[in-house]
Amino acid sequence: MFQPNMFESHHHLLDMSHKSPENDLDLLRDNDEFESKSMADIMENNPSGDDQEADPNQRPNKKKRYHRHTQLQIQEMESFFKECPHPDDKQRKELGKRLGLEPLQVKFWFQNKRTQMKAQHERHENSELRAENEKLRADNIRYKEALGNATCPNCGGPASIGEMSFDEQHLRIENARLREEIDRISGIAAKYVGKPMLTYPNLPIGPTRSLDIGVGSFGPQTGLVGEMYSAGDLLRSVSGPIDADKPMIIELAVAAMEELVRMAQTGEPLWITGPGPDNSMETLCEEEYVRTFPRGIGPKSLGLTTEASRESAVVIMNHINLVEILMDVNQWTNVFAGLVSRALTLDVLSTGVAGNYNGALQVMTAEFQVPSPLVPTRENYFVRYCKHHTDGTWAVVDVSLDNLRPSSVSHGRRRPSGCLIQELPNGYSKVTWIEHVEVDDRGVHNIYRPLVNSGLAFGAKRWVATLDRQCERLASAMANNIPTGDIGVITSPEGRKSMLKLAERLVMSFCAGVGASTAHTWTTLSGSGADDVRVMTRKSIDDPGRPPGIVLSAATSFWLPVPPKRVFDFLRDENSRSEWDILSNGGLVQEMAHIANGRDPGNCVSLLRVNSGNSSQSNMLILQESSTDSTGSYVIYAPVDIVAMNVVLSGGDPDYVALLPSGFAILPDGGGGIDVGTRGSLLTVAFQILVDSVPTAKLSLGSVATVNSLIKCTVERIKTAVACDNA
CATH class of the missing domain: 3.30.530.20 (START domain)
Incomplete structure (x- = not known):
């Protein structure tokens, strides 16, 4: 179970790391120059000449005399320190002889210099530690508020964590991320205050569900899960009924998003250009795909043919409007009327956060068509997931959910397909589209088979070409003045x-x-x-x-x-x-x-x-x-x-x-x-x-x-x- 108070038990450890080693800092009186004890004072307080420091509680017999080094001596020792911060006896003697200093004077200068560097490093680490601690405190408070305000979707009363099956996956992901931060901070604290490093066991949310369910490998190292919206925002964005499939759908959507982004950003040998005189059509190399994604999003379906293509274009529409078109089923069907014959949103798992479609998740069904009664449509049941990444790019991905309908016979399957949208100046956007499907095309009429096999009938090139043309049409419809060509x-x-x-x-x-x-x-x-x-x-x-x-x-x-x-x-x-x-x-x-x-x-x-x-x-x-x-x-x-x-x-x-x-x-x-x-x-x-x-x-x-x-x-x-x- 998610524990909102899991940070409080180690706050005392973090607070201890805030304290600077003042006894060490008292040894320093100047950041640029150091004072060394005279030879007589050194021998008087430490006759053995070793590295032991004088007892601070011992009352000195007489007033100590200090030797101030010259600027040349400091510069030489600074230069030597950069190369060797721990000189041995021979090096100290040679350096002292060259600078007119006793070896113990050189030794104490290097001791003081190391103490100063250590103190500066500790101040920097303590500053970072305080910032991390405050961030964790704020997150902890926000999560407690979100969980305290949650309501049961059935009765409207206060909800317990066990009832929030929709959120269990996201809370578990958040716990994993926060657990890593706690371990890292505990390690920093242990380094400087001498305490053992604290580790926290996995904190399951209700019934545990392995991430390794054949939907691909993903985690904080990818940069995608770390960008997931917070648990509090997710709780507030829930729409629609809760059922047992939703945690699996969330896992599948996150894995599909990772695969789509990687496929969009990877070039050869994953993608092969051609055919055609301008080599502009990119198709997927299946052997390289298996090597790049050894697990993939589930196994390949037997008896189905794989089609995969990629296309990019600059279109005359801003990125926000493009995302809205893709996430609104009516607008999506209208814009791609030649490709989408029917579409329906079956369930909205999340409407997004911060007033936009970032994090929106919806289960859909659609039929994709070629405008001819001789080519059967391709019907798919899939989840659509929208994400705004930290680099400003928006991504919308589809992936089939046919494995959640065991009674259905699959004649097609959408592997991670969709697009990346990059904002450009003056209201333009760059769109990179990927279509990756498995299909049964045995019902296609012979005269249409070459077109379908070429990837031009249902592939990314047709989606992008349609979008480009429709963006021009929408820009014309929004024009306030009548163009001279009309x-x-x-x-x-x-x-x-x-x-x-x-x-x-x-x-x-x-x-x-x-x-x-x-x-x-x-x-x-x-x-x-x-x-x-x-x-x-x-x-x-x-x-x-x-x-x-x-x-x-x-x-x-x-x-x-x-x-x-x-x-x-x-x-x-x-x-x-x-x-x-x-x-x-x-x-x-x-x-x-x-x-x-x-x-x-x-x-x-x-x-x-x-x-x-x-x-x-x-x-x-x-x-x-x-x-x-x-x-x-x-x-x-x-x-x-x-x-x-x-x-x-x-x-x-x-x-x-x-x-x-x-x-x-x-x-x-x-x-x-x-x-x-x-x-x-x-x-x-x-x-x-x-x-x-x-x-x-x-x-x-x-x-x-x-x-x-x-x-x-x-x-x-x-x-x-x-x-x-x-x-």
């Missing part, structure tokens, strides 16, 4: 922000419905190979962002022998829209509003008007967002009501504008590694259509046939257009 009917900053907010929901809705999530049940309609059309239905009720009724989603993915950039430029260009967009009915498409939200010209939000010859489609408006980075591109659009868009353009609330997004996800085929322009493209086409406005209606076969025909016709038009363009 054109059209947007006349106010409020209207610009409302349109960007609406486009954000457009992208999120598309990405959430295009992957092979376990929340969706796709049905293959017809055909064979990668051109199979997959459909699913859902009911939309009381959702202000979607029209009520039965919504049919249809998607297919296929390979194109055209580089991704050429496909992206073709699909986002309003001038070529009539070549593939059946709904535009061959009409002229005009861009009425344009918001640039990134360095690449392809990153923008547009409001398009279709001037069709068909009176029923006259002046139809289309909201579209296009985005691209080094790992993939999107063109997402949805028809919008003219009246509702006028409200948005004037700065009104965009949440009640109904959207049914359709669009395209364009990825490299993986054949060229990270050189995305050397091979072909993987294109996913997805539509959402309201097939019945009555939510209780049943889906008709005619509706399925219609959407099947629509998507296949669109695919054929795109293939024909890009083939002609590539010829």
